[in-house]
Amino acid sequence: MAELRDLKKQERNLRKTFDAIQHFLDTFDAERHASQLDIRLQRLDMAFSEFHVVRRKIELLTDNVSYLSEADTKESDEERAERLETLAEAREDENVRIMLDIEDQYCHLKSELVHWKADMFGSATAGHCSTSQDTAVGFSRVKLPDIRLPTFSGKIKEWVTFRDTFRSLIHENHQLTTMDRFTYLKSSLAGEALQEISAVEMSSVNYDVAWCMLEKRYENTKLIVKAHLDSLFSVEAMKRENYETLNKLIGDFEKNLLMLDKMGENTSNWSTILVHMIC
Structure with a gap:
């Protein structure tokens, strides 16, 4: 189908946009390329949105393709339905894989661009003295991407x-x-x-x-509490009497007790049962 071929060509071109941005990052030079960061970020977001639209159209067109060839004309209705269901599942798996791949690539490229943008911002303000006005508008000296x-x-x-x-x-x-x-x-x-x-x-x-x-x-508080209680009851017994294993035993207990306290459980009254468990 001509429309399907055209959509797949658009999809390939959008992938090339992602590749071009990756090349931009691989060859990034702060002095020459810093001014392009905002443009590249906008182009990346636009390409990602367009990819979603094109991929959806491809999926809809592909769903309408008939998979019954001349060699399959002797199939029973049940065999044909089973085969088409298997093909539909395979097609859906492929669509999911493609979208997960492109989302992974998008997230990677976006985080790299944001990192460089934050790095440039940090460099530009390195010589600026912090004032109460800076704090008021929320300026931070921490570079989050790091x-x-x-x-x-x-x-x-x-x-x-x-x-x-x-x-x-x-x-x-x-x-x-x-x-x-x-x-x-x-x-x-x-x-x-x-x-x-x-x-x-x-x-x-x-x-x-x-x-x-x-x-x-x-x-879900109940499930979180249950998970930490399960961990308390499943702490492994010491196999050797030494500092490392004793430290791990106590550490596992304390970690779960702290989380239970955080979830609103009053563990201060559990001393008798906890001592019994540890022993």
């Missing part, structure tokens, strides 16, 4: 730590745009947690939607 954000894969025990760290560094940082926050969020998720928001299109208006989806899914 901060290692925690990765959240969907384990309920890790949610509170991830949530608090991400809120402090990214979610409540008013120097970042909502698109920047979304980029950081995507790059900080993995596994089940990333899959949870995979259907949310990358755009500035959808950041709050994605964050609310994560909170709705993982902000």
Whole structure:
């Protein structure tokens, strides 16, 4: 189909835009290229949005393609339905793979561009004395791209730590745009947690939607408390009597108790049972 060929050509050209931005980053020279950072960021966002539109059109056209060849005319209705279902599943898997690949590339390129932009901003203001007015408008001397954000894969025990760290560094940082926050969020998720928001299109208006989806899914006090209680009861016994294993035993207990206290559980009255467990 001519329309499908044209869409695939558009998709290839958009991928070339991503490759061109990657080349720009690979050969970045601060003196010559600093003024292009904003333009490259805008072009990247535009290309990513266009890619979503083109990919969706390709999916719709592909869904309408008939997979019944002359060699298949002797198939029973049941065999034909099963074969077409298998092909549809394979096609859907391929579509998901393509979108995940392009989102990974987008997040990588966006974070690199934001890093260089922050680096240029830091260099430009290095000689500027901090004033109360700077503090009032929220200027920061911390370069966020250099901060290692925690990765959240969907384990309920890790949610509170991830949530608090991400809120402090990214979610409540008013120097970042909502698109920047979304980029950081995507790059900080993995596994089940990333899959949870995979259907949310990358755009500035959808950041709050994605964050609310994560909170709705993982902000479950009862499950978090249960997870830490399970960890307390599953701490491995010491196999050798030495400092390292004793330190690990006590550390595991303290870590889970601190998180339980944070979740509102009063563990100060658990002394008898905890001593019994440790012994």
